[in-house]
Amino acid sequence: MFTLVLSIVTAQETIKLNNPSFEDTPRAGGLGFSIPIRGWHDCARAVYPDQSPPDIHPHPEAWMVSVDAQNGNTFLGMVVRDNESHEFISQALEVPLKGGQCYSFSIFLAQSETYMGVRNGSAAVTNAQAQALDTSVFSSPFMKPAVLRIWGGRSICSKGELLGVSAPVTNRDWKEYQFKFEPDSSLRYITLEAFYVTPVLSAYNGHILLDQASAIVQLACDEELPPVVVPPAEVVVVLVPPEKPKVDAPPPPPKPEQPVEEIAEDPKPVILTDLDREKIVAGQKIRVKSLYFRADSSRIRPESYPVLDEIQRFLIKNPDVIVEIGGHTSTGPSHAFCDALSEARAKAVTEYLLENGVEMAQLSYKGYGKRYPIVRDDQKDYKSARKKNQRVEIKVLSLDGD
Incomplete structure (x- = not known):
């Protein structure tokens, strides 16, 4: 006699990022380059037009970064500056995050032993100046710790909801930082931002290195993230946005599952009605x-x-x-x-x-x-x-x- 046991498994939604390991041609943001890394939008360019864009490492002629890529050939460097400017990048998600759902996400972060930066307004630096570390264009090392802030929004570079904040990044080797996202509303874009360790009395020069971002995977909201396996002295603690005040009341009943149609539905009206595959012809x-x-x-x-x-x-x-x-x-x-x-x-x-x-x-x-x-x-x-x-x-x- 056999007993048939049925197990009901809820499929986990997986949202893959475009170019999650920041693969591109190595280049320093101040060495005459203005195009940001492939697949990502340079948000700071509109806010701080006189500042250089994020750097793609390893670059043999700039910044003296002492770290190799965690995955693939290249990785990203972002800085915070003493003039109150900082760097952040963004991209559209292939599927929006849904309000009331929970997701896991991880990314490898590190800090280099050395990281030279460009002085304010020096958006174009020659290779010779970089090799000689010309003090007329290079500032003091960008060596103070920074944090990674992760935002979700409804438009590119939007900071609609703060999804997670890392601890100050001081580890010299790559460590995997894990986050649990709990969005309140539908979010179609993700933004990664280098920011100052707060509270801070005045802005300073610092940096973080980023590589091998994971896919965003839906999980049960009561599910705990797996622990990060690192030596005890190097345990990475992830800070999360402040929780909403709790009240002594029974938990609300679980929300009914949203129909699949609502996931794919774009709540915004179509702007370019003629941009339709069934309508367009060559020469139009x-x-x-x-x-x-x-x-x-x-x-x-x-x-x-x-x-x-x-x-x-x-x-x-x-x-x-x-x-x-x-x-x-x-x-x-x-x-x-x-x-x-x-x-x-x-x-x-x-x-x-x-x-x-x-x-x-x-x-x-x-x-x-x-x-x-x-x-x-x-x-x-x-x-x-x-x-x-x-x-x-x-x-x-x-x-x-x-």
Whole structure:
């Protein structure tokens, strides 16, 4: 006689990050490079435009970092500075975190024995200056401890909910830091931020090294994370955001499982209705609505991120679609100014898409200046005409491998 025992197992949702081991060409942020690491958006560039971006190690000519990669060939270095600027990166999640659910996440962190940084405003440093540690561009070592703060948000670089904070990172060897995320709402983006050890009286120079981030895995909220196996003297303690005040009341009943449809549903309305796989054809041009730049600048304003993320998701989902990003200006300024501005804006959009995982083979960009206005700049309605002519368009170059 046999007894059949049925075991019901709830599938764990696993959310993989794009480029979790920070693999890219090694480069120091101050050595003439402005493109951030593949798959990640450099959030600090918009907040601190005069500062250098995060560094991709190991780099033989810069910063004197004494650590090898934990996984793969390269890893990331982020700093905090005594001028109150600091570095943070972000990316879109392939599946949003769900409010009321719990998740596990881990990442390897370390601190180098030495870490030289660039002085304020020295965003471009030559190789010769780096090799000689030229004191005119290099500041004192960035050797004070920093922490890693992990945020979730509804847009790129958003700090909507603090999901976890590490202990001050002082270990010279790589250690795996583990976190338990308990979001209150749906979060579509993750942000990794180097920050000061608090409380602090004044800003200082410090750094952390990051490598081999894990996938984000859903777990039962009453499940404890496994202990980190490290020598007793080097135990890594993970700090979590302050808990909400507890009241002496029985726990609420478990929330009913959300339908699968709600996970995939985008609560925001579609902005570019013409950007539809069933509608587009080669040669078609689609005006990018809800895209805004600073006046006479190629700096993208944060309220533009939703439409850019919509384009990013479409291109990642349709890798055979190849497009050109075209910039256009109003007809007022000179041709030289309009050509430069339109190209810079088209390039900025292209870089944003590349930074967020779109393949380079799918993208090209071009500035058309003021050569193709939609309407004439009529003096009676100049502002309206200027808004219509000043635009960015997506041109479908090919699809289905054509």
